[in-house]
Amino acid sequence: xxxxxxxxxxxxxxxxxxxxxxxxDFENEIHGMTANAFTSVSLDPVLVLVCVDRRARTHAHLxxxxxxxxxxxxxxxxxxSEYYARPFQTHTHAEEEAGARFDRTTHGTPVLHGALAxxxxxLHTVQDAGDHTIFIAEVEDVVVRSGEPxxxxxxxxQAIGPPIE
Ligand SMILES: Cc1cc2nc3c(=O)[nH]c(=O)nc-3n(C[C@H](O)[C@H](O)[C@H](O)COP(=O)(O)O)c2cc1C
Numbered sequence: 001x002x003x004x005x006x007x008x009x010x011x012x013x014x015x016x017x018x019x020x021x022x023x024x025d026f027e028n029e030i031h032g033m034t035a036n037a038f039t040s041v042s043l044d045p046v047l048v049l050v051c052v053d054r055r056a057r058t059h060a061h062l063x064x065x066x067x068x069x070x071x072x073x074x075x076x077x078x079x080x081s082e083y084y085a086r087p088f089q090t091h092t093h094a095e096e097e098a099g100a101r102f103d104r105t106t107h108g109t110p111v112l113h114g115a116l117a118x119x120x121x122x123l124h125t126v127q128d129a130g131d132h133t134i135f136i137a138e139v140e141d142v143v144v145r146s147g148e149p150x151x152x153x154x155x156x157x158q159a160i161g162p163p164i165e
Pocket of ligand 1: 019032033034035036037038051052053055056057058059081084085086087088152
């Protein structure tokens with residue numbers, strides 16, 4: 001019996017996540033991609049992974065640049081998540097359309113203003129995995145800010161509720 005892909009998506013959508021934008025410098029332009037297939041992997045060395053669709057432009061950019069940023073979105077950054085989930089030709093209108101503004105690290109990696117956390121990542125290992133690729137990266141630096149996270153659950157954006165006592 002073949003697993004129903006719709007049911008698989010529903011099952012995985014039950015696993016609530018935060019939302020990130022993966023940023024990469026590509027020929028001096030800022031490229032971003034919304035991603036929630038992001039997790040920590042190892043503490044020593046400090047490794048994280050992100051799974052990227054082989055058809056995404058980000059896929060080629062990560063291979064080429066070997067370095068990227070992970071920006072953990074704050075609750076008020078839903079327009080930024082939506083913007084970077086669309087298959088645009090260019091991302092030159094990110095500020096006008098979604099309010100996304102960036103700095104650069106000393107490595108040139110774009111850092112999103114207002115994100116809850118930023119991780120500066122250097123590619124460590126690439127693993128083919130079906131129609132996606134697992135990019136495992138060493139974390140070289142982090143920045144953490146206070147605030148509330150943007151969440152994603154069963155195909156919808158959500159805000160965090162009160163703590164469970
Ligand atoms: C909440 C959310 C999470 C997503 N997570 C991922 C992900 O982890 N990996 C992925 O390849 N695409 C993910 N996507 C889809 C990409 O953001 C989308 O395909 C994007 O257009 C790819 O951009 P690119 O072709 O410019 O790289 C996600 C979309 C949304 C809305």
